[in-house]
Amino acid sequence: MKISPITSSHWHQIKHIQYLAYGDDYSESMAVLKTKIAISPQTCFVCINDDHHVVGYLISHPCDKKSLPQLNQSTLHIDSTHLHLHDLAIAPASQGQGLPSLLINHLLVVLKTMNYQSVSLISVQNSASFWKKFNFIIDDSLRVPTSYGSNAIGMSRLLST
Numbered sequence: 001m002k003i004s005p006i007t008s009s010h011w012h013q014i015k016h017i018q019y020l021a022y023g024d025d026y027s028e029s030m031a032v033l034k035t036k037i038a039i040s041p042q043t044c045f046v047c048i049n050d051d052h053h054v055v056g057y058l059i060s061h062p063c064d065k066k067s068l069p070q071l072n073q074s075t076l077h078i079d080s081t082h083l084h085l086h087d088l089a090i091a092p093a094s095q096g097q098g099l100p101s102l103l104i105n106h107l108l109v110v111l112k113t114m115n116y117q118s119v120s121l122i123s124v125q126n127s128a129s130f131w132k133k134f135n136f137i138i139d140d141s142l143r144v145p146t147s148y149g150s151n152a153i154g155m156s157r158l159l160s161t
Contacts, residue, residue: 013054
């Protein structure tokens, strides 16, 4: 497996993986996802298998910790020391191979060279226990947009300096 920056050749596969992971519940338009990647390409990656197929992706971008992004809403550039891990999805056929760890650890290595102090995410589909394995904690100070539904949970973690 190889981690690579997201390029235009990956969009079709990202869209397919997103739909398999979320169905209509949390899928976003490619135009919206492209705005997130455009403002922080260095914190967005795909995982590519030996056959050169995208088998997972991670999209993250700077945001104001007091105002987490709405689902399916374009994101504008903001100077912030807070990063929002917007999406992590793995193709069903590639699950169970440790790809989330590979992508998250790669992100954390990249962040060591940047000025970020914390990372947030919105846990959906009852995934809070998964995120706790990566030292994210439930953060009641985060306001989760209603577009994520009533079961979504705001989580965050501090980055070591």
